[in-house]
Amino acid sequence: MARPAGMSVRLKLTLSYAGVIMLAGTLLLAVVWVFLLRYVPETIFTAPPGTRPRMGMMVIPDRSDLLRAFVPKAAAMLVFLLTFSLLGGWVLAGSMLAPLTRITNATRLAANGSLSHRIQLEGRRDEFRELADAFDAMLARLEAHDAEQQRFAANASHELRTPLAITQTLLDVARNDVNRDTGELVDRLHLVNSRAIDLTEALLLLSRANQRSFTREHVDLSLTAEEATETLLPLAEKHGVTVETSGEMTPTTGSRALLLQMTTNLVHNAIVHNLREHGTVHVDTAIRAGSAVLTVENTGEKLSPQLVSTLTEPFRRGTDRVRGDHAGVGLGLAIVKSIAKAHDGTLTLTPQAGGLRVTVELPAAPPQTNRRRSTELQRDHQ
Known part of the structure; x- marks a missing residue:
């Protein structure tokens, strides 16, 4: 089933990491801003409007001064957090998904018929390690089953070919020797045919048992x-x-x-x-x-x-x-x-x-x- 291409998991994780960091940074700056507003009055009446401060006159900043001083630095900090979170998230996501890449490569090899490949993921046991070990065990079972099926097919072909070859030989002898006793020939053909039927029925029974196609x-x-x-x-x-x-x-x-x-x-x-x-x-x-x-x-x-x-x-x-x-x-x-x-x-x-x-x-x-x-x-x- 064809599906349209979407964003990679690494990009999704990177954006998720960046989103979390940006949200946390924005909330932190908002808390700092609210905290500063509690101690900075909205306006200060230290001198008449238009009067330049003189020596000895105390000047207290108001909220407009705080706004001019805080917003540019906060914006610069958010830009830094965005850049850092994107770069760091991309590296971190790649490191986290590296085992999944190995599992994907092993899956492609198995899909192409190579069952001898194993992931053999290193490190302590975690979710990726358990997945890799389970996949390795599955590949081992599939490889053993495939080898068993190949042996079975070869043996079955040999066993089925034997009575057919005997039948062909008996028929050739009978055709070349018209004076041969047909009763003996019929008895031997009947015996060989019975063996072929028994073998075929046994193969069908074995296939039925392996498929579990029966009512309990x-x-x-x-x-x-x-x-x-x-x-x-x-x-x-x-x-x-x-x-x-x-x-x-x-x-x-x-x-x-x-x-x-x-x-x-x-x-x-x-x-x-x-x-x-x-x-x-x-x-x-x-x-x-x-x-x-x-x-x-x-x-x-x-x-x-x-x-x-x-x-x-x-x-x-x-x-x-x-x-x-x-x-x-x-x-x-x-x-x-x-x-x-x-x-x-x-x-x-x-x-x-x-x-x-x-x-x-x-x-x-x-x-x-x-x-x-x-x-x-x-x-x-x-």
């Missing part, structure tokens, strides 16, 4: 945990994993579909990345210190803290944990982290002596809502 409602995490474990029970039986669910009613607020997806991803990962035989998965829900807590813990190989710290990054599957089937698209824990963050919660991954414990903490629902929701849930169970 009251959700009981204990019910979502039960639903997720019941859905994945056939997969657990296939892998020989025992799934245990426990905990109390854990109400929170958010999107039921996203929270169910979050819980399903956690349970799915816990089943797939487990011991090859006699593995266990324990899902627990509880209210702790005003937070709704969901914990999913599984058995498995010992994981290094360095590997665990990278598992929530998109397309970081953790090659030491990947099994041949159901390896996923590398977005499971990234989606969980985004959903938890969109619900103002936190995700914590803790390596165990064998396996991994994943803890999600979300804000619990208000007490009145808890009681009303509890009654509804009890009615549903009945």
Whole structure:
């Protein structure tokens, strides 16, 4: 939006300083003038009019004499105050606005795409220092977010290109070899296409969670945990994993579909990345210190803290944990982290002596809502 140019802030401050000084000087001279008028009579009768004063005759000045003596000096003083206030105000305003100039320059650099620049304002903490520090922190977050988005775009492009390249190769082979079994080709194309669809849906879900474009409602995490474990029970039986669910009613607020997806991803990962035989998965829900807590813990190989710290990054599957089937698209824990963050919660991954414990903490629902929701849930169970 184009706006007409106006006076600079420095000029406005200069005029403000000069105005205050001139007003103070004028008031001071006015007070002095009133004070002098109290002791100077309006007229003095020391000699007849037209008589020149003689030796020994006392002459007392009247108000006209005071006016002739005071006004020129007062005017000269006001001119001096005006000049001094304008020059001093201009210098003082420039000194006061110097940090703002640095912040403005940093803003222009950021607007042009340079996020590595920092203001790093020196001096003691004041309003400008707090503004500069807040701006530096914002630039650091933007730089980290931009780098993360660039990595994500590169990884997503690579992941999406892989099934397309495989499909192209299979089609080229089928075209060159007309005697090839079409049933096997169709099965492989179906598998590759399913993987591409899963990846696309995961990307859409991740984008939806990051944008927080969902309607909040009251959700009981204990019910979502039960639903997720019941859905994945056939997969657990296939892998020989025992799934245990426990905990109390854990109400929170958010999107039921996203929270169910979050819980399903956690349970799915816990089943797939487990011991090859006699593995266990324990899902627990509880209210702790005003937070709704969901914990999913599984058995498995010992994981290094360095590997665990990278598992929530998109397309970081953790090659030491990947099994041949159901390896996923590398977005499971990234989606969980985004959903938890969109619900103002936190995700914590803790390596165990064998396996991994994943803890999600979300804000619990208000007490009145808890009681009303509890009654509804009890009615549903009945």
